[in-house]
Amino acid sequence: MRIAGKTDKGFRRADNQDRYIAGALANGLSFGFVCDGMGGANGGSVASGRLCRTLEECLFLENDNKAMIAEKTVLDAIDVACSRIYHQSQTNPSLKGMGTTVSGVTVKDNLCTAYNAGDSRVYVLRNGVLTQITEDHSVVQQLFKQGAITEDEMNTHPQKNLITRAVGVKTDVEVDVSETTLVSGDRILCASDGLTNFVKKEIMAQILASEDFYNIPKELINKALENNASDNITAIVMEY
Amino acid sequence: MDNSYIGKRVDNRYDVISLIGVGGMSNVYKAIDNATGNTVAIKFLKQEFFENEELVRRFKNESKAISLLDNPNIIKVVDVNINDREKYIVVEYIDGITLKEYIDNRKVLTWQETVQFTGTILSAIGHAHDNGIIHRDMKPQNIMLLRDGTIKIMDFGIARLSTANQKTVTDKAIGSVHYISPEQVRGKNSDGRSDLYSIGIMMYEMLTGTLPFVSDTAVSVAMKQVQDTARKPSEIVPSIPQGLEQIVMKAIEKNANDRYQTAAEMYHDLYAFRTNPAIVFPYGVETEKTQAVTVKKETTNKVKAKKTKVKKKIGLTLPVMAGISAAFAVSCLVAVFFIFKLSGNPLLTKYEDVNLPNFVGMTEQEAKSAAASLNFDIEYAYSTQYAEGVVFAQVPKPPKTIKETVQ
Structure with a gap:
């Protein structure tokens, strides 16, 4: 499995509140997670940073465990981080309201398990076709699902920023888990909305198909910057 | 940090007395303006938004734009101060209740009262629209009622800034879901007609004591704004005059092109209704068309005469629509x-x-x-x-x- 990742502050934000981790364990499990922090003066990066660290610690505890149940490890890690972030936000006024999205995958053999809370995304590129395998937890997504607005309206809605779930804004968080069977050559993209809001899906698919695998995250981010991305931008690419 | 203002003097001018409100984006304090001796309300932008340059820029620009509005029924912006340490707007202090509280107390308002409130709201909103400012969050919670019955519209253009471009977790849907127009639900461009839609919903609420679209989740209320047709107010309160009901129903048309196009146009019909509560407008009611058209013509003639007069007097150039707007604006x-x-x-x-x-x-x-x-x-x-x-x-x-x- 090849893995590449990159993050950028974007043009308008004073700091980068996106965090990501990706890697492979000795037991054969690969993983990649994107966390987009929000709220508080510096709270966003505190929340996304803490979630990434917790995921990393929990995953590496299982480094040599061949019988590891990835889904349990990941959900436990998110759970622990969620309550820590929440309590920290309650005790430190400058961190009040902080939280983070989480979107990512664990891959073992051909089984890709995707995790999601918030509006960061996981896509799979197969045969040139890019498919989103997570569902955003956002108000516009709900409106779209109920048929109140069209997909176009959802994508251009000025209030796409309203999300319905995040890690750390309450004591616990519900995380969507879904499974996809991979075929050789599949490329997985985990991205924050700084990428998905500023680069069209077709363009992402084109860049993802690139021969120059390790430059894909940089190319994706450059495209977002070309489109004047105001938000933090993060992309992880994994090839099965 | 946010509570530390109490008891302090800000910029050597405002003595902060107490916290009177906490909003999504700002905390509101009661204060004394030492330059004038007046009691004022200061809205401090929360610190967590200071880093969001775009939001700060818009907070500043919109506040300045609103401070240019001059209408007795729009809350007056006294001062706007955006610097590295503090970012705040100072507005006149209003001692009253919200129109929402008033409606809740009264359950149902008389049509006379509804017409009176709506007329005032429309003339104030018309003034804002003429100055290029759309409220975008018209709801009875944003309208203050003073002891003497005066109305003051608050939170012009500011409300929609609250989550602009900043990821926010919410259980609520977009904005004030019971009052927002279908185009706002869709995220399409909204304009003055979106405010008129919200005013139409408010009229509906005042007249019937209920909202046209209710549901247990915010998202399904939003969906109803887009898809459902409201029950006629007279099905709830049979005594509501037909002409007034027509005004409400026209204001809450799904398609903005089918609504009143300007606040003045809506005021025009409201005025015609007030002058003749038996009026039936020529829209939506085929059978009474002939009679109604006659009435409408009379009104129009009357208005035209007035328009000319006002125009001369103050040298205003008014857009096509409406003489009556001139009559009301002046x-x-x-x-x-x-x-x-x-x-x-x-x-x-x-x-x-x-x-x-x-x-x-x-x-x-x-x-x-x-x-x-x-x-x-x-x-x-x-x-x-x-x-x-x-x-x-x-x-x-x-x-x-x-x-x-x-x-």
């Missing part, structure tokens, strides 16, 4: 109805008690015929809120019992 001559306080006269005690009618909103002629059995004087005064020839105040006010006099 002060005009209206009647104040003074009824003698007959009940205080011991000589009259042998006569029957009658309930004092409300003459406000009637034309001078209507008031005269309605008050044929009463002794009264008429005084004329200028009002920015009422159409020419309409009674805008009376002394004493109902509810009150007075003694009938002999002719």
Whole structure:
């Protein structure tokens, strides 16, 4: 499995509140997670940073465990981080309201398990076709699902920023888990909305198909910057 | 940090007294303005938004734009201060209740009261629209009612900034979901007609005591704004006059092109209704078309004459629509109805008690015929809120019992 990742502050934000981790364990499990922090003066990066660290610690505890149940490890890690972030936000006024999205995958053999809370995304590129395998937890997504607005309206809605779930804004968080069977050559993209809001899906698919695998995250981010991305931008690419 | 303002003097001018409100984006404090001695409300942008340059920039620009508005029914912005340490807006302090609280207390308002409130709101909103400012969050919670009955619209353009471009977790849907227009639900461009939609929903609520679209989740309310047709208000309160119902239903048309296109146009119909509560407008009702068209024509003629006059006087160039807007935007001559306080006269005690009618909103002629059995004087005064020839105040006010006099 090849893995590449990159993050950028974007043009308008004073700091980068996106965090990501990706890697492979000795037991054969690969993983990649994107966390987009929000709220508080510096709270966003505190929340996304803490979630990434917790995921990393929990995953590496299982480094040599061949019988590891990835889904349990990941959900436990998110759970622990969620309550820590929440309590920290309650005790430190400058961190009040902080939280983070989480979107990512664990891959073992051909089984890709995707995790999601918030509006960061996981896509799979197969045969040139890019498919989103997570569902955003956002108000516009709900409106779209109920048929109140069209997909176009959802994508251009000025209030796409309203999300319905995040890690750390309450004591616990519900995380969507879904499974996809991979075929050789599949490329997985985990991205924050700084990428998905500023680069069209077709363009992402084109860049993802690139021969120059390790430059894909940089190319994706450059495209977002070309489109004047105001938000933090993060992309992880994994090839099965 | 946010609570540390109390008891402090800000920028050597404002003495902060107490926290009076916490919003999504700002905390609101009551303070004394030492430059004027007035009580003011200061909205401090929360620190967590300081890093969001785009939001700060818009907070500043929109605040400045709103500070240029000058209308007695729009809350006045006294000062805007955006620096590295503090970012705040100072507005006049309003001691009153929200229109929402008033409606909740009263359950249902009379159509006369609804017409009066809506007229004031429309003329204020029309002023804002003429200055290029759309409110975008019109709801009774954003309208203050003072003790003397004055209305003040708050939170112009600011409300929608609250989550601009900043990821926010919410259980609520977009904005104030019960009042927002379908185009706002869709995230399409909204304009003045979106405010008129919200005002239409408010009228509906005042007249019926209920909202046209309710559901257990915010998202499904939003969906109803887009898809469902509201029950007619008269199905809930049968006494609602047809003309007024037509105004409400036109204001809450799904497609902005089917609504009133401007606040003045809506005010025009409201005025026509107030002048003649039996009016039936030529839209939506095929059967009464002929009759209604005649009525409409009369109104239009009357308005045109007025338009010319006003235009000359103040040299305004008004957009196509409406003479009546000119008449309302500018002060005009209206009647104040003074009824003698007959009940205080011991000589009259042998006569029957009658309930004092409300003459406000009637034309001078209507008031005269309605008050044929009463002794009264008429005084004329200028009002920015009422159409020419309409009674805008009376002394004493109902509810009150007075003694009938002999002719």
